Amino acid sequence: MGPKICIIGAGFSGMAAAIQIRKQLGLTDFVMFDENEDVGGTWLVNKYPGCACDVASHLYSFSFEPNTDWSQQYSSQPEILRYLQKVAKKHDLYRNIKFNHKVNKLTWEENISKWRVVVYNKRSKMESEVIFDVIISGIGSLRIPNIPDEFATFKGTRMHSAEWDTSVKLEGKSVAIVGSGASAVQIIPSIAKKVERLVVYQRHPAWVVPRMQFKIPEFLKWSFESLPGVRGLYRSYIFLNHEFVYPAFKQGSLFQKIGKILSEFFVNHQLGHNPELMEKVKPNYEFGCKRITPSNIYYPALALPHVEVVRREITKVKENSIVTEDGKEEKVDVLILATGFNVQDFFFPLEIKVKNGVDLMQLWKKEGPAAYKGICCSAAPNLFHLLGPNSSLGHNSVVFLLECQVDYVVQIIRELMEREASVVCVKESVEGNYMAQLLKAMEGTVWASGCGSWYNKF
Numbered sequence: 001m002g003p004k005i006c007i008i009g010a011g012f013s014g015m016a017a018a019i020q021i022r023k024q025l026g027l028t029d030f031v032m033f034d035e036n037e038d039v040g041g042t043w044l045v046n047k048y049p050g051c052a053c054d055v056a057s058h059l060y061s062f063s064f065e066p067n068t069d070w071s072q073q074y075s076s077q078p079e080i081l082r083y084l085q086k087v088a089k090k091h092d093l094y095r096n097i098k099f100n101h102k103v104n105k106l107t108w109e110e111n112i113s114k115w116r117v118v119v120y121n122k123r124s125k126m127e128s129e130v131i132f133d134v135i136i137s138g139i140g141s142l143r144i145p146n147i148p149d150e151f152a153t154f155k156g157t158r159m160h161s162a163e164w165d166t167s168v169k170l171e172g173k174s175v176a177i178v179g180s181g182a183s184a185v186q187i188i189p190s191i192a193k194k195v196e197r198l199v200v201y202q203r204h205p206a207w208v209v210p211r212m213q214f215k216i217p218e219f220l221k222w223s224f225e226s227l228p229g230v231r232g233l234y235r236s237y238i239f240l241n242h243e244f245v246y247p248a249f250k251q252g253s254l255f256q257k258i259g260k261i262l263s264e265f266f267v268n269h270q271l272g273h274n275p276e277l278m279e280k281v282k283p284n285y286e287f288g289c290k291r292i293t294p295s296n297i298y299y300p301a302l303a304l305p306h307v308e309v310v311r312r313e314i315t316k317v318k319e320n321s322i323v324t325e326d327g328k329e330e331k332v333d334v335l336i337l338a339t340g341f342n343v344q345d346f347f348f349p350l351e352i353k354v355k356n357g358v359d360l361m362q363l364w365k366k367e368g369p370a371a372y373k374g375i376c377c378s379a380a381p382n383l384f385h386l387l388g389p390n391s392s393l394g395h396n397s398v399v400f401l402l403e404c405q406v407d408y409v410v411q412i413i414r415e416l417m418e419r420e421a422s423v424v425c426v427k428e429s430v431e432g433n434y435m436a437q438l439l440k441a442m443e444g445t446v447w448a449s450g451c452g453s454w455y456n457k458f
Contacts, residue, residue, distance in 0.1 A: 002027045002417055003133035006117055008103050008350075010034035010093070011041015012399055013138030013386035015084065016062065016406045019091050024410050025417070031130075032093070033119055035102040039088045041140060043081045048164040048183060050190030051077035054211075054294050058224075058231070059238040059397045062087065066231055068224035074213050074294075106135060107353040108381060113422045115382065133422070136409060138386045138402075139350070144342040151178075151337060155319040158335040161187060170194050174331055176322055178314070179338030180206050185293045187338060189301040198307045199330050201314055201322070204290070205281045207263050211294035242396040249288045249394060249446050256446070260287040270299040277302060280309045288394060289451035354380040364389070372426040372434050375405055376412075381425035384409045390438055 005021060007014045010032050021027050036044050053060050057070040057080075065087050071079060088094060098119075104127065105118035115132045145160040159165050161183040175195045177184055180202035192198055224231040247255035271278045281302065302309055312324040323329045352360040358379060364370070371377045374391025375384050386402050386409075393401055416424055442448050 003413065004131070005030040005134045005136065005413070006103075006115070006130070006132040007032040007136045007138060008034075009041060009138035009140065010036070010039040010088070010097050010099075011043070011138060011140060012062075012084070013140065013402050013406075014041070014136070015039060015088060015091075015093060015138075016399075016402055017136045017138060017386065017409065018093055018096060019062075019064070019087075020406050020410050021413070022091070025414060028096075030096060031132075032097040033101040033103050034097060034099055035122065037099050038085065039093070039097070040081045040084050041138075042142065043077055043084060046077060046162055046164070046183075047166055048161045048187050048190075050186035051183075052186060053080060054182060054291075055242070055397045056238045058235050059242070060399050062399065063235070063403060065090070066224070066235070068221055068231065070216055072213060072215055074211065103350055105351045105353070106383070108355060108383075110355065113381070133382060134413060134416075135383045136386065137384065137388070139347070140387060141343045141392065142341045145337070146340045146342045147337055148339060150314070150317050151335065153317050153319065154322075154332075154335050156333055156335060158337070160337045160339070162341070168334065170334060172196050173333040175199070175334045175336065176201060176330060176332040177336040177338055178202075179340065180204060181338060181340055182206075182291050182293050184338035185295050185298045187336065188307075189295065189297040192301040192304055192307055196306065198304075199322075199332070200302065200307065200309045201324075202309065202311065203313070204285060205283050205311075206290065206293045207260075207283050207287050208267065208281075208298055209259075209263050209292055209294050210266055211296050213296065239396065239400065245292075245395040251286065251444055251446055251449055256287055259292075263287065263292075267299060271303060274303055277309060280311050285451040286446040286449045289446040289449060291394065352380070352383075354383075370431060370435050372431045373405070373408060375408060376426040376431070378426050378428040378431040381423045384412070390435075 002025060005027065007017050007030060014032055014034070018030060018032055021030055038044055052074055054074065056073050057067070057075040061067055061083060067083050100122040102120045102122060103117060104120050107116040109116050115135050117130045117132055118127055119130060120127050145162045147160055151158065157168055159168065170191050171194050173195055174197045175191065176199045177188060178201045185206055185208060188198070188200060224234070247253050248259040250256060267278060267281060271281070281299070301307065310324060312326055314322055315325050316323040321329050321331050347361050354360050354377070360377065360380060363379060369389030371385055371389045374388040375386070377383065377385070386405050387398060391401060391405070392398070412424055
């Protein structure tokens with residue numbers, strides 16, 4: 001009889017945890033809660049035009065569940081979602097998942113050393129309480145859309161990239177998009193030729209690099225299927241390729257200079273005929289501080305005659321127009337917000353009460369997000385975060401990282417079972433030493449350069 005385990009989320013993280021708990025520990029009665037209607041997490045929710053992964057598919061997939069049939073080097077959202085659904089069916093996860101169930105509150109009950117979980121059923125609109133021994137959070141940090149208050153005054157069609165309304169037709173419309181991150185870089189080329197006019201508002205243009213996209217030939221698919229060693233070598237090759245990028249995140253390093261030169265050469269190659277536009281898309285922060293975004297079609301889309309890039313500050317949003325600091329007013333039919341996510345409040349509206357009734361989110365706001373290995377928090381026994389504080393990657397696949405974290409969590413749960421213990425919690429001193437080492441390691445990186453990046457916030 002093992003511990004009663006609750007897994008929050010049915011995306012990559014939650015699925016990895018569920019599969020390994022069953023496979024390595026032999027536990028089958030765990031419960032997964034997900035507020036959506038199917039597995040997939042971010043790959044179910046995000047449906048904006050051009051939505052795709054910027055990590056090669058043979059690496060952005062489970063090592064224990066390879067897909068030999070990826071159609072392209074970088075897969076689109078529908079293909080990634082189909083992969084996750086296929087994996088969930090193969091491992092019989094659907095019977096453990098309660099869809100349309102939103103976890104609203106976690107409370108550590110010290111008198112019984114268990115978690116009291118409040119769950120909201122979106123269909124019945126009823127709340128219920130369940131007691132669990134262990135909580136594994138796989139809810140992800142890029143979940144809560146960041147929608148600045150000033151855009152609430154807009155009365156036309158408005159949507160955030162993570163809340164895309166597929167029923168909205170953009171043909172013949174005047175469209176504005178605010179933002180310059182990964183989603184904007186994917187959306188803009190996908191809609192530019194459909195709309196009558198497109199205005200791109202961006203204060204901090206992205207560092208864009210070439211995307212080595214290609215269709216995977218049939219002979220290579222056959223090799224991956226018939227020769228597992230070839231598949232493994234290819235995955236390792238992609239992994240090492242990404243790892244070699246890491247030195248570019250050191251300020252002033254040779255690799256950073258090379259990355260910057262290559263990116264500048266790329267924009268000059270694609271926009272050299274348009275010096276004014278080149279100046280508008282020139283980043284004003286260190287190479288690598290924000291997500292480096294690969295695309296071969298982004299700059300050509302910006303160069304279309306009916307597309308305008310605006311670097312000026314937005315000072316006012318009216319019912320059907322946007323006004324910039326120079327007083328220019330742009331009439332807009334559809335407003336697209338590619339304004340990223342609120343990572344500081346990523347638990348919201350989930351409330352987590354840890355030891356002594358302390359609110360974990362308020363604790364992290366006051367002292368900064370802290371967790372040993374990005375997983376265990378000294379204030380929260382038996383609670384494990386996947387891709388938690390300070391564990392986001394700027395250069396490689398988060399799927400690799402979360403698999404490592406899941407293996408660590410499984411080791412801890414196995415230790416609990418073998419010792420017949422009820423509680424496990426990282427020592428405050430160990431957590432503090434780890435965070436000090438982490439902050440020391442951050443010195444000299446682009447994230448310590450003072451630039452505004454979501455990597456710095458969680």
